Amino acid sequence: MQYQPETHSYYSPSSVIHGGGVAAADPFERVVRLASGSAVVVFSVSTCCMCHAVKRLFCGMGVSPTVYELDQDPRGKEIERVLSQLLGGGSAVPVVFIGGKLVGAMDRVMASHISGNLVPLLKEAGALWL
Secondary structure (H helix, E strand, O other), X not given: OOOOOXXXXXXXXXXXXXXXXOOOOOHHHHHHXXXXXXXXXXXXXXXXXXXXXXHHHHHHOOOOOEEEEHHHOOOHHHHHHHHHHHOOOOOOOOEEEEOOEEEEOHHHHHHXXXXXXXXHHHHHHOOOOO
């Protein structure tokens, strides 16, 4: 299936959040609340190729993550700073949470997938039933 940014064809449009709908005064609290709101949460930037790749990975596995496009959120920069701190610096996207727990950036997600640890995490979180 081909990814089309306008229609979000590989994940449900209802799972893309622009601005959240979750209000929290503290950016860290907001990240925690958003990250625990669904079985799989991806913090993304709509123009980031690595973000696209991680969303496609989940799509290919039959998982529909909740995606927060930070470049379309007025408070996205605050969230990016928090995510960068959680990752220990460096690039803040994509960042994946499974079952409310931080998995990490693309490198950690791929390492978990290659080692066979990603599917059990997804099953445990209720994102995958196979």
